Amino acid sequence: MNRKLKTTVAAVALALTAGTAQAEGNLSIYHWFEYIPQELLDKFSEQHGVTVTMDTFDSNEAMLASLKAGKMGSYDVAVPGDYMVEIMAADGLLDTFESSELSNFGNIMPEWVDVGFDKGRKSSIPYQWGSTSFSVNRNDYTGDINTLAMIFDPPEEVQGKINVLDSQGEVLALASIYLGIPQCTTDRDQLKQLNELVQNAKPHWASFGSDVAKDVLVSGDASVGMIWSGFSAKAREEGANIEYAYPKEGYVVWMDNVVLLKDAPNRDNALKFMNFLLEPENAAAVTNFAQYTAGVSNTTELLDDAVKNSPESNPPAQPVGTFVMACSEEVQKVYDTIWTNLKK
């Protein structure tokens, strides 16, 4: 009898909890790989009684393709980079919100509110920002590394031991910076130069890979690896004797943003999640995990010292980084041809 009673209580309790979870609903996130700590998702889930599911992608373009191929309406939020926010907004993939709908909106650092890719933050909030450059294994090469020649005209010691990101936008942006030509140039001679530069550099490259960018540096397969700043810091923590370069010609900076997707099945929970990520404590948790820099005020005191003082998170005053531009259709077509020629 007693046992029966216990079972009944348990069943009722289960039914009740299940009921609550259903009432509070779900949240479906489309995010980069290795970019948010599981504990943070659990914390949100617990605080708001929301079931969180997450899928991951490894490039802005892959995310866009998947959304366009019919995934719209199944995710609530996604995390595109700067230029991709602009593209998605132009394609009508983003919903808008009022700043009053997020009680923590004021936590966004002033310089990250009126950004070019989303003026006044109508559809997005800052997630993290960082840079794209490359790291060099100091056991293999001891000379000056602060030049993009390490990738595009590499010294003999590292030839054939270079991994570049499998990301057309970042590779061609860095190549343009190295040549000193504007991104998305329409000048034919400059485009030819760009094509020749990457063609001539390719024999020195061992591989193209984004998700493996950290691993090849840690294992020593690559002596030079094009990489994102925080990913490089993680590689260093995992024991690679590498140094992150700030090339004198310049490098790429980017900001990833949490966007509210159009037709989000759980719009309210999406806004709750965005508000949650604007809490300094939670933004700092992401930074401590991914080792990039938050766009939220008052996170500095909450950071681990190693992260706060890492060379990857503290770029020098000069040179400054540049955002990747979204090219016009006409130029993009030439870029695609250059990329196909590069990998044919």
Add this chain to the structure above:
Amino acid sequence: MAGVIQAGGQTKSNTYTGFGPLLLLPSWLIIGFFLLLPVGMMLIYSFLTKEFRGGVIWEFSLAAYDQFLFDRGLFGDDPPKIEWTYIGIFWRSIWQAGLATVLCLLIGFPTAWFIATRSGVNKSIWLFLVTIPYWVNLLIRTISMKFLIRDTGPINEWLMAGGVISEPIHMINTAFAVQLGLFYSYLPFMVLPIYASVERYNFALSEAAADLYASRWTTLRHVILPSVKPGIVAGCILVFVPSLGAFLAPDLLGGAKNFMIGSLIEEQFKGNAGNWPFGAAASMILLSLVLIALMFYARSQRQQGHF
């Protein structure tokens, strides 16, 4: 199938007439939904206009096939020449897939023969061992292979520790690594069908051939191979076709340096190119090539009177 009906013991021809067509429904649904519908969509998409950054505009266009066949220079306004880029990519894939098939056959046939000629329990154990890697996801298996063969991997370290070599043998990110990945991924697809054929082979035939003074080689060529040919053909198709479209091995083991057909198509959907009609057209061309090859094969078989 015949065996199943016999086992039931009921072969009255009029039993199922009323339901016959209905009983085919599951097959038709599967063929329609999983085969005809996607291929049909792909065919239609390949003739549509591409939308900038992925997607299609519903206007008829031959641009995708034009891009495949003609090279109009970096800016698209040179006089058209034959485009060798994609032919080169297809050739590389066909060559790699063909080589993987031949290697799988060379290793797979003796393996299958060995397994099929073991006695009862041993046979099951060997079969079981062959299928074990399949419990693990292909991605994981490919990454493990990468760990094994890289410059700082165990193979190189053992060889160097044993004094066999002084410098690591460079295997990762080469065509050899891609070939190794394909061979390793699809070997069981060769072993299992051949095993099934050899299992049914009547070994009295070999003895009969020997009684008639056939050498071992002659027996293999004129008695064994014709009998187990269906298994070999099935195995070759099962290895060749997926190898042709593989993109995990080229990406992870080959360093994504050179497109294979699979990665070329993937790039059209997932990469910056966002050129869905071209991806669809490349898929259709691949599909047509495979179908044409299979049709030629079937025809040559019919002429030899095998069907």
